Amino acid sequence: MTGQTAAIIGGGVIGGGWAARFLLMGWDVRVFDPDPEAARKINEVLANARRSLPGLSDVALPPEGRLSFHENMSDAVADASWIQESVPERLELKRKVYQTLQEHCPHDAVIGSSTSGFKPSELQGCATRPSQIVVAHPFNPVYLLPLVELVPSDKTDPEILNRAKTILTQLGMHPLHVRAEIDAHIADRFLEAVWRESLWLIKDGIATTEEIDNAIRYGFGLRWAQMGLFETYRIAGGEAGMRHFIEQFGPCLEWPWTKLMDVPDLTDELIDAVADQSDAQSGRYTIRELERARDDNLVSILRGLKAQDWGAGQLLNAQDRRIEGTVALPDDISQPIVTLHRAVPLDWTDYNGHMNEARYLQAFGDATDRMMLLIGCDADYIATGGSYFTAETHIRHLDEVHAGAVIRVETQVLNGAGKKMHLFHRMFEGDRELATGEHMLIHVSLETRKASDPAPHLATTLIKVADAHAALPAPKGAGNAVGVRR
Template sequence: MANARRAYAKLTFAPLPREGSITFVDTPEEAVTGVDFVQESAPERVELKQELLARASRVAPAHVVFGSSTSGILPSQLQRDMTFPERLVVGHPFNPVYLLPLVEICGGDKTSLDARERARAVYELIGMRPLMLRKEIDGFVADRLMEAMWREALWLINDGIATAEEIDDAIRFGAGLRWSFMGTFLVYRIAGGEAGMRHFMAQFGPTLKWPWTKLMNVPELDDVLLEKIVSQSDAQAGNRTIRELEMLRDDCLVAVMQGLKQVGFGAGETLAEYEKKLFSGATQAPTVINQPIEVQRRRITADWSDYNGHTNDSRYMQLSSEALDAFFRSIGFSNEYLATGRSFYTLESHIRYINESKVGDEIVVTAQVISLDEKKVHLHSVMSQTDGTVVATGEHIYLHVDTRLKKACPIGAELLIVLAPIAEAHANLSKPEGVGRFVGQSVK
């Protein structure tokens, strides 16, 4: 529960329903007293589950739907001894259940359509994504796919081809990233190019007879199966073109990798290391300092837009902050400098919103030193369209600190040798409009 609370605090800012309570009882009969829905999550032992479901169903009113969390036992087996067996469905979730939305709903021989739909409604109510199985089958859908991969992985280890870590890396740095938002068929549709799934199947269908896997028992790829796959792929893609799907894939990959970068794991850790190298190679002291210094160009992406279709107001603070980070790097504020226990902390910031920007716009950010003393630097940023239209400005005061002693200290000489001449040159420039404004100050 502690993990769930911690995760939900990060997952959404939406108001959550009041947290329920947990009550421990001695019997399954007591557990179902006064409830409208039952989720059975006993160990994967058929006899145990059958007994618990039979006892609970004898006292639960007829309207109560039962869902079982079984990973692979057929619902027809589970409902065998139940009273009103038509209300039993498999509701198979995936761990951690409080984060992964998928729940496979599978009915048995006696399960009613009404029970399936009522179970769907319950799972959707708590934010899950039901997958309604058309037929019951051992292991259902997701576990069968994972089992196939697991068995292949065991062969790779057994044959000395790869280690457990290398197999995991092959997934988490490659196809696994795509699988987090696109399944196998949609990914393969894109691989087929403008001709789509039909072209992909024509190109890679023959490989089904090649020893690329130990799982050589595959259906014959005849015209009937081919048409079935192509038509289902067409329906899945809808009206999206291959180019649109490619852009959607790329946007999703960027979002996933940027998210992983925030936690410093997997492909996000690789991205962070690559960025560090890029920043290191691009760090050059400004050569033209008698004017505001261009420090960054950024194109507004879809994830930066708000409900009005404009750039979200918080992104201007991010843009200004990241641009001024680039300015600091250009004067020698490097990872090596940070390692000495010295850094800049933000004392005050003020963003002014002047004009709108939207997805696709390229924004140019310039930096100007307003003032500099032994321990503080006052910077101003201007965020403009490429035609010079100012969309926002940022004003920030930074304090140089000893991070070990947690107190202010003089800016390092290795930074001042670059920063001081810039500050001296910028002192001769006109003070930017809006510098020193307070919130709510009337515009003259």
Template sequence: MTPTDRPPIARAACVGGGVIGGGWIARFLLAGIDVDVHDPHPEARRIVGEVLDNARAAYGRLTGAPLPPEGRLTFHDDLETAVAEADWVQESVPERLDLKRAVLARIDAAARPQALIGSSTSGLLPTDLQEGLAHPGRLFVAHPYNPVYLLPLVEIVGGRQTAPEVVTDAIERLAAIGMKGVHIAKEIDAFVGDRLLEALWREALWLIKDGICDVETLDDVIRYSFGLRWAQMGLFQTYRIAGGEAGMRHFLAQFGPALKWPWTKLTDVVDLDEALVETIAAQSDAQNEGLSIRRLEQIRDGNLVAILQALKTGDEGRGWGAGKLLSEFETELWRRATPSGNEPAAQADEGHELVVPPAWADYNGHMTEHRYLQVFGEASDRLLARIGAGTDYVAAGGSYYTVETHLRHLGEAHAGDTLRVRTRILSSDDKRLHLLHDLGRADGETIATGEHMLLHVDRESGRSAGAPEHILSKISGILATQEPAPETEAIAGRAIRPAGNGAA
């Protein structure tokens, strides 16, 4: 990644490393941002480390785009040192106004003048948090949702003294780390998301209190029905569809009168007495017997990854909702990882290292077959990027298409294995590019090879065409500098042949 392609947040500081703070740390680190952390909790390093382990595993399943090198994580005993060099400071201490004011005052005094300061509060007003600050104009609420490293939404709420350009700047910076900042135009207790959640939560408590259902049934009603709709269309877009061809007006006319019916107890707050607390807690214990919090987090992350990946291919491949946002973020990651085409002649491949994610293992515990093709396809993409035929070149109308592939499985890969894939150019002319990929372990053992023949194509006509000189010269540069042919090259050009007579 060139200096001009670094994310707008080059260095972040997180004050507080609990559930939300740990999620922020993971989001920043996995976007390639160095993070300084201050949290006086004696177990802070362990807690953050466990959250980060889950986040890494989730990202391994979330995207095949080349993530930047993980940022550097540094813990500090002193708050002032932690925030001194940050571009963005995220405060995530417990939800007490006096505590947050005291911590934010220290952050404000120690942070660089141009640093943005976000508070993860889920309900305190930013104007109240700005009281006593020397530089209140740069403080705003940045309220995320758990897990922060997967759920992209952040509510951005300015106080009376927040500079308008700070809100705009914050939203733009969040986009660079794959997050969706939404500006809440007016201060209101609990903002927007928590107000909606609170309404549902109150009604849910009454349904349990009155014995209508137990907690598992209530969760099933949400997760098997409207929860899936909300994941990709929200509330109003969902209800617009419910109105049929006549749209939202028909829906409101048909279902609006129900608002006056005695369906809800939202105006009557349930008494959370000890008996109701014990009922809910016991039912929840039974529902989750044998499942630790970390295991529940892993299940949650896996489900969210699956939903986001599914939404990424929605709307006939154009993406939808949070999936479309993920697709746009991946496109930017590919762009950052792709040479601009103005660099000196490409050099030989130094190899690309990868760790086999758990989701890539099949019923035998081995990396499943189609993942080898994915690894080799991505290796081809990296080679094309190095010769100037990356995403920008494709957008301009030229591309290399794979017209023939030959895979050989020589060993086994398991979840957690560290592998390295190296790419050689076997031959080329103005239209053809013959590649051989070698996938092996650190000790040099080759476990698979992938041979690919690529054809240069003019995408507008859909026909083969000669590649331009700037690409051909980089191919020549690689051919001149790559190492002598390895043993695996001896198998290039072979094909699967029928077994002879007497074969078992």
């Protein structure tokens, strides 16, 4: 879909997100917004998108399109294949925008509205060609979140709707075709229910904003992120499935738990509809298979949050620190030092079912980081302007290791003189040797980015360990290049 043009009418948070999504997928983007700060705002959103969106893909994105800003709406929409309206939520303003842009845009262009509340038939009220207008409601940030609620009216041209689905899919998004017009579409109705109940909890002094956010981000929000509502509840029903879940928890709907008490009667027809649709959605999986998929997904999400030290990931990091305790050299340094002791997580395995190559390097890199901490090269020291950079690495893969295995890395310091830190790591599961990693690091000045002498206390501690390890046998494989058998 590269080489096409999108027009963005309204360059706020949502309009800027649309501009970034189109641009990074190879489209040329023309922006119309009378705000004199529009260019600055959109370029700032675009900078965030350039930083984050490409990381979702394991292949190179298309060449970025061209971005231009226009003083007249007529210039922005001329020859555009897609026009996205993201002006403020005032119906009379939106209708005026459509009347103007339809005087100048191609008759076959898709006109999508980012509206979160208006129905397409309301938007089409004064339009010259109502057939080309459709609701295309995204979620912020548009350049990362894939959902777009695509809502037509009975006046929307089916060809426009199909083309909209195709374009959105090729932008990497998920067009959710909302088959009936309804206020706030689908997703915002959920958000509105949660929002209203949250306001009641605050008003009644039950919870604070932070407590409500924690209830979501540490609990059901994580489950919803990877399985949604009904598949999550299907698991809760156990082997008996969704019908059992409704029978068990359905009566709760009649209890005065929330302020939202206008609930549908759980008739046989409604129970059958939910159970049958759940079977169609997830019935091909056993409950155990769904549980394993859920666990794999949650581990990936939680470990991602852990890497960012945010939300539930921040809790996990704090727990690691509690378990780990004080970081200090062992009393006996005459033997290799254990620098890593952990289980292999689910997301470290590859298509062969064992730990992938990159994770061996990560494990040895973590062991190196631990060794740096043990000799005093910690965050406080690095803040003073010194650190170690890895100059060379050689890994030997000796045996397989699978998810759940508890691995241990033992580290021998081969050289600690001057600017060098020469380490040899051996990875074990129990007594079984899995891999070795040899690493040469150089102490550098973070100001000049060049080799420099370490601080005296670092040098003294490192030499002390190296001297103690000098009495150990030279580890097998140390100093080897890639082995070629003849």
